[in-house]
Amino acid sequence: MGHFAPQLQPTWESITLARFLRQLPPAIELVHDAGDRPVRWVEPSDMDDPTDYLMADELILTSGFPFLEHVEDQEWIDRFIAKLVQAQASALGFGLEPYFASIPETVRVACQRHGLSLLQIPTSVPFAAIGIAFAKLMEADGAAQLRSNAEANRALMRCISQPDPEQQLVATLSQRLKGSVRLTDASGQTRFSTTIASIAALDTAAEAQLVREAFQTTGPQPFALHHHDAQVHLAFPIRAAFSPSGQSPLLGALCVGFSRTPSAFDHHLITTALGLLEVLVRERVASSATSSQLATSLLFHSHTALDSLTLNHLTESIGSNTNQAVRVIVISPLSAAHATETNFHLAHVHALFDTRLAMRRDDHFIALTRTEPTPDSFERLKANGYLAAFSTPAQLESQLGEKLGELLAQASGLLPQMLEKQQCLDAASIPRTFTSLLPTQAGKQLAEEELAQILELPKARRDLYLEVLHGWLDANGSWDQASKNINLHRNSVRRHIATIAEILGKDLNQAQVRHDLYLALKFLTVS
Template sequence: MDDPTDYLMADELILTSGFPFLEHVADQEWIDRFIAKLVQAKASALGFGLEPYFSSIPETVRIACARHGLTLLQIPTSVPFAAIGIAFAKLMEADGAAQLRSNAEANRALMRCISHLDPERQLVATLSQRLKGSVRLTNASGQTRFNTTIASIATLDTATEAQMIQDAFQATGPQPFALHRQDSQVHLTFPIRAAFSPSGQSPLLGALSVGFSRTPSAFDHHLITSALGLLEVLARERAASSAASSQLATSLLFRSHTALDSETLNYLTESIGSNTHQALRVAVISPLGTARTTETNFHLAHVHALFDTRLAMRRDDHLIALTSAEPATDLFERLKSNGYLAAFSTPAKLESQLGERLGDLLAQASGLLPQMLERQQCLDAASIPRTFASLLPAQAGRQLAEEELAKILELPEARRDLYLDVLHGWLEANGSWDQASKNINLHRNSVRRHIATIAEILGKDLNQAQVRHDLYLALKFLTAT
């Protein structure tokens, strides 16, 4: 063949009888191009057979191989090419058997990690040792759980690591992953997912990141696949734990209303995958659509994974979780894409007095539940003004306002608008006739007369503070856009 490079794989030994060189043996430029193509195709060596065309290797071939760094072998007539092929096949067979033994031993080493007291940490360490690479295990929020580094492999910057995890979570295919090359180093990130749900969603449990100072081999990918399978099993078990014990522990914490001793606080911190420097929030979670009818244990397993916590329970038609997850846009999007909405309380420090505040945090998050369902979006109590009016959904508030002011709203348009303006101005002035007169640009006696008429129409005593308060809120909801 004049040019075999289109058919070559990397690291192949090329055997030639010298026939392609017959017409070009004196053309150094042509032979240089031929050898350069072999090098570009990553051939490992050129085996030049003597006879029937040449009795020795041409000098032009020697010069080209030396110039381009290609190993050159002289094959005597006593060694036929078939013998080389047979020897190579035997070597491949022996190498394959050794590779199978190595694979089996590596898989056994990974399997032994399952029985370790800390299986995920041990599995990460064993995988790093077998791959001779850096390995990092993160949770669904991208926080590092276990990490093994190698000095010769550079650590990626935080932004690149976060982007790779995001890319891995969005990747598709039989084995999705994200790839990043940096000089001679290769970094791979694989998603770890929960079991598929009836709706086809598969919540993320975390990510496995591996760094190499070389191009990973087929053996490396095989080992990573095995490790991913084991990590998914461990992560699902950790996320699901025992539904009954999880709900019991969560319920008892909310019912305690007392300060937590140091031992209980430590258990709480470990159960939400946190440390003492992070804050705790109560999240009230509602499944969306048809997912509501799914059994409780399924939802609990997903909540454990999505919020990286073991403390969750079912209450009525929603779930409650204790979590250190911070409410942010990416978390909100991840929850909704997996079929859930959540309302978060304000954060609280992980300290002994937390036990006395859990009921208040639960009330905060539960108070946002109606608004969350009406808006169909996740909410954070820390970003919503804390008022009594804020606890009532806009639609429900408007409906109540229309019922409260129904007799005014039934009047002709001109009189209706006048009475609404007078009532609002008078309530804004806290019952002051003079201030109300200024607010709505009417004589104080006209204000008095209109307020008396409004009270008669509504059948209410406007001298009572509660009545005025209810009417004021009704007007607020009525005029809200």
């Protein structure tokens, strides 16, 4: 029975009881029609209770033997038929002879009462003939399915030669699956989509969660699944080629929605589309690593206004959203294990930031992008193994070429602080001061070296000298103002400042010395 039947295949899904009856000899009579149902297997059984061995949608054939001792026991027969219905049997085929000349009335009543289709099979039709008819129907459907698969695959392959292959693939896949299809980038933003009116779209939060789950899946055929009412939504990650380290950069996701349970044919078609999309997306985001780096390097070193042709090429190279400003970013891998895998990182940077303009510099990467520095994008970058420092935004116009050096300096200036804090940074949200550009730990270490002789003094004297020095520098060297700042007589301030200068061995009359000490005190107070 179900334990010995082949696993469900798409070739069987179109075989229903009504269709199967049309293939059988007309001598077989439909005694009770409880509605058309799928038939996935035909199984003879004369067991008193075969339900433990049934799978859904089986046509059960019986010689009537189980009913011999219970033919007048309506309650027993009702229980027998009810169990078949509970096991989701498609129908019961009752064979005449050698036990019964006609179907017992108790069996007919039970099938009507519980909604199970009942067939009367004459002695002229062996059970084996019914099984053979079912096998032939499966074989015919299998051949038709293979032809359909081949045509569907050819339709998908033809999309590759179109001017907009990804968009054509999405549209063709949707048509063949009769489902909604959406292609996203590595940030989960929709690139192309085709919807079906009968399939309700997921709300924004559920859709984003489905894509995040797909990005986190692993294995040879990973996907995320979401059931919504009677609908099924799937999301498949699209990845670049595996790197020597075994990790694979995310390039996007393919999301498919059905108003039914997807079949094996659907899965086969999605797998084909995923393979084609991976090739297309890799070409789009990776292009040539060498030419990409060369173009990026020339752009950052030009320092001149961009002509209209260059501006158009630049626009096409940094994403599809033309309404967003552009930023220069500096990207650092979190793991040193892949530091030498330039092509691996460039493919990932291209995908994560939807840009073709990226290059390697020392142990980090530089790129031009429209990606906005948000908490979500920071979280996504870190989840993918990267930290990034963003410059302030700039409009995509001819003068951008003259500003790129300044934007790069902004982002590069945040690199030490980003690495120290191990978090992504946005120049627009950080005050533009020299202090803000220095990494905290390095600045504090330098401050301790600068003020070492003071810090080595006993606590009471150390704290007094630090307070006096800070108050005097904060007052820009004014004795009266410093006296007010720290509530100490001006003569005492003078005397302490002279002592501090002697201890430090520095000339406090020099502006550079005072500036260095002021910065040192600032970092010394940072926890």
